[in-house]
Amino acid sequence: MGRMYLICGKCHALHWQDERPLNVTRAKAGTFEACCKHGDVIMERMRALPEPLNTLMTCQDSQSRLFREHIRRWNALFAFTSIRFNADDRTGANRQGVQLFQIHGRLYHQQGPLVPPAGLDALYSQIYLFDPVLAAEARSARAPTLDPVLIASIAQMLQAGSPFIQLYLTAREQFAQLSEQEPNLHIILDPQLSLIVETGADLRRENLPTANEVAMILPEEYGRGGFRDIVLAERINGEIPNRGFSIINPNHASYMPLHYVLLCPCGEPGWHWARTLLNEDGNRQNLRMSQRAFYRFRLHTRTDEPATLMRSQRLFQQFVVDAWAACDQNKLNWLRTNQAKIRTDLYNGLADVLQRCDVNMDEVGRRVVLPSSYVGGDRFMQQLYQDSMALVRHFGKPSLFITFTANPKWTEIQDELLPGQTAIDRPDLVARVFNLKLRDLLDQIKHKQVFGPWRGWVWTIEYQKCGLPHLHLLLFLQTDAQFLTPTYIDRFISAELPTEDDIIGQRMREIIQTTMVHTQCVEGNGNALCMKDLNPAIVTTCHKGYPYTFLEETTIPENGYPQYRRRNTGRSFIIPVPGSGGTLTAVIDNRRVVPYSPYLSLRYNAHINVEVCCSVQA
Ligand SMILES: [Zn+2]
Numbered sequence: 192m193g194r195m196y197l198i199c200g201k202c203h204a205l206h207w208q209d210e211r212p213l214n215v216t217r218a219k220a221g222t223f224e225a226c227c228k229h230g231d232v233i234m235e236r237m238r239a240l241p242e243p244l245n246t247l248m249t250c251q252d253s254q255s256r257l258f259r260e261h262i263r264r265w266n267a268l269f270a271f272t273s274i275r276f277n278a279d280d281r282t283g284a285n286r287q288g289v290q291l292f293q294i295h296g297r298l299y300h301q302q303g304p305l306v307p308p309a310g311l312d313a314l315y316s317q318i319y320l321f322d323p324v325l326a327a328e329a330r331s332a333r334a335p336t337l338d339p340v341l342i343a344s345i346a347q348m349l350q351a352g353s354p355f356i357q358l359y360l361t362a363r364e365q366f367a368q369l370s371e372q373e374p375n376l377h378i379i380l381d382p383q384l385s386l387i388v389e390t391g392a393d394l395r396r397e398n399l400p401t402a403n404e405v406a407m408i409l410p411e412e413y414g415r416g417g418f419r420d421i422v423l424a425e426r427i428n429g430e431i432p433n434r435g436f437s438i439i440n441p442n443h444a445s446y447m448p449l450h451y452v453l454l455c456p457c458g459e460p461g462w463h464w465a466r467t468l469l470n471e472d473g474n475r476q477n478l479r480m481s482q483r484a485f486y487r488f489r490l491h492t493r494t495d496e497p498a499t500l501m502r503s504q505r506l507f508q509q510f511v512v513d514a515w516a517a518c519d520q521n522k523l524n525w526l527r528t529n530q531a532k533i534r535t536d537l538y539n540g541l542a543d544v545l546q547r548c549d550v551n552m553d554e555v556g557r558r559v560v561l562p563s564s565y566v567g568g569d570r571f572m573q574q575l576y577q578d579s580m581a582l583v584r585h586f587g588k589p590s591l592f593i594t595f596t597a598n599p600k601w602t603e604i605q606d607e608l609l610p611g612q613t614a615i616d617r618p619d620l621v622a623r624v625f626n627l628k629l630r631d632l633l634d635q636i637k638h639k640q641v642f643g644p645w646r647g648w649v650w651t652i653e654y655q656k657c658g659l660p661h662l663h664l665l666l667f668l669q670t671d672a673q674f675l676t677p678t679y680i681d682r683f684i685s686a687e688l689p690t691e692d693d694i695i696g697q698r699m700r701e702i703i704q705t706t707m708v709h710t711q712c713v714e715g716n717g718n719a720l721c722m723k724d725l726n727p728a729i730v731t732t733c734h735k736g737y738p739y740t741f742l743e744e745t746t747i748p749e750n751g752y753p754q755y756r757r758r759n760t761g762r763s764f765i766i767p768v769p770g771s772g773g774t775l776t777a778v779i780d781n782r783r784v785v786p787y788s789p790y791l792s793l794r795y796n797a798h799i800n801v802e803v804c805c806s807v808q809a
């Protein structure tokens with residue numbers, strides 16, 4: 192695949208040769224879909240970071256590396272808004288010291304009241320209202336393990352560059368002044384980033400005169416409605432209500448910049464409703480830019496903007512999850528308010544069968560129907576299931592079950608990492624390289640017919656607990672009963688360490704030893720996921736069946752899966768026992784090899800488990 196050396200002619204994003212779109216018109220040649228929709232999505236670039244942040248984000252000295260390692264804590268210390276979510280700490284989410292940002296359920300950004308309720312410490316935006324010395328003390332108290340000198344110098348940097356600080360200060364001043372005369376008072380940051388005062392029983396709206404340069408000119412319709420406003424301070428009937436934190440609408444242009452202060456220290460606006468697409472001659476189209484398109488643009492590295500996001504390690508992971516959650520929330524909201532439009536979808540094909548089944552009379556409230564096109568929704572999973580069952584009815588049993596997992600060591604990923612990074616820091620690269628390899632794999636199976644004539648398939652892509660994408664594929668082949676002979680299976684599938692000693696054999700062995708042996712439960716390692724049982728009182732064995740016993744010939748039992756040939760060839764290698772810190776070693780031989788296709792393993796250097804399906808239990 193080579194390096195990412197192609198540059199999009201419209202937005203200057205970097206691409207691999209293989210990402211070039213096929214069959215595009217002349218006007219679109221040299222441009223790409225994923226980064227900017229061939230020039231439709233063009234917007235302001237990320238600005239260069241001010242110092243000391245720029246050094247901390249780019250340099251390899253120990254202070255900068257430590258800063259990036261703890262970047263989520265640093266960001267939380269300076270964020271104007273807080274973030275709330277349920278961390279996904281189910282077994283395995285953070286195993287093997289791999290730190291990943293994973294959530295389940297909703298994710299919120301919250302704005303606190305400008306002045307903390309009596310008796311509580313100042314948090315988030317509240318700290319910015321202190322004088323600098325007090326603010327530094329308050330921050331160091333919140334994060335006693337972070338370097339106080341660095342805290343002070345980042346605070347100074349933000350004082351000089353962030354437009355929000357002045358905005359909050361003005362809001363507080365005005366609130367204090369007006370509180371004297373107005374029993375009913377709201378101070379609001381509207382989607383156009385101007386401060387609004389609402390007063391009186393009828394809540395008259397009035398713009399506050401501020402000298403900030405962030406305010407945007409948005410068409411009036413987007414400024415109305417008020418549901419996207421951020422309430423900074425309020426007084427009702429002469430009292431300051433003790434509301435605590437309030438949730439911010441993810442469609443507010445400041446939703447991201449108010450939290451990701453270290454990624455956009457100058458308050459660069461995020462996505463908002465008034466962003467539009469460009470047309471061919473570079474003029475604005477009357478088409479809205481979708482939130483997804485906005486984030487896709489941001490998630491590409493470019494020759495003409497700093498790779499700030501991609502340098503921010505765990506904060507980048509959090510940003511990606513956050514952006515995804517915001518897009519998802521928007522889509523769900525759209526579905527909720529456009530139920531009439533998706534009715535048609537409901538009475539099509541499979542959907543109406545499901546419609547009849549899922550009426551639950553006990554359900555309170557309005558039922559919201561997710562169309563099957565909503566990826567990850569019940570209906571989508573149901574449709575996938577229905578599709579595969581329809582294929583089974585049509586084609587008969589599937590022939591092969593294939594699992595393909597991204598390999599973080601792929602040179603295409605390693606070559607593009609920034610200094611000091613590992614693949615875990617770059618979910619963007621991992622996803623793109625996986626996607627390209629996946630396309631090639633599907634092409635090999637369908638058009639190059641590596642397993643014989645293709646008839647059909649059904650597949651899904653999931654993200655594993657360790658953050659790597661993987662594919663599950665059920666493959667239907669035009670084969671007759673002869674496919675199910677041991678000789679035929681041995682031609683395509685092996686469960687043995689390679690024995691050839693030429694150059695290809697050596698390469699093959701390296702690949703199989705690193706990707707296709709089941710090692711987690713070596714020496715009965717009880718911490719391995721495959722050894723866990725729902726009932727921990729029961730002593731378990733590996734539920735994937737490893738180690739298998741040696742077997743001279745591939746056999747196919749009457750009603751079950753084939754047992755692959757695992758000859759006792761004497762070939763083995765040694766690995767450190769997981770969790771022993773390298774003090775113990777174990778011998779690995781053919782009993783722990785996961786069935787693989789030699790052709791595919793050599794081609795992709797990844798975990799690709801290929802198994803014959805003799806029975807489908809679905
Ligand atoms: Zn582009």
Ligand SMILES: [Zn+2]
Binds near residue numbers: 711736
């Ligand atoms: Zn196991």
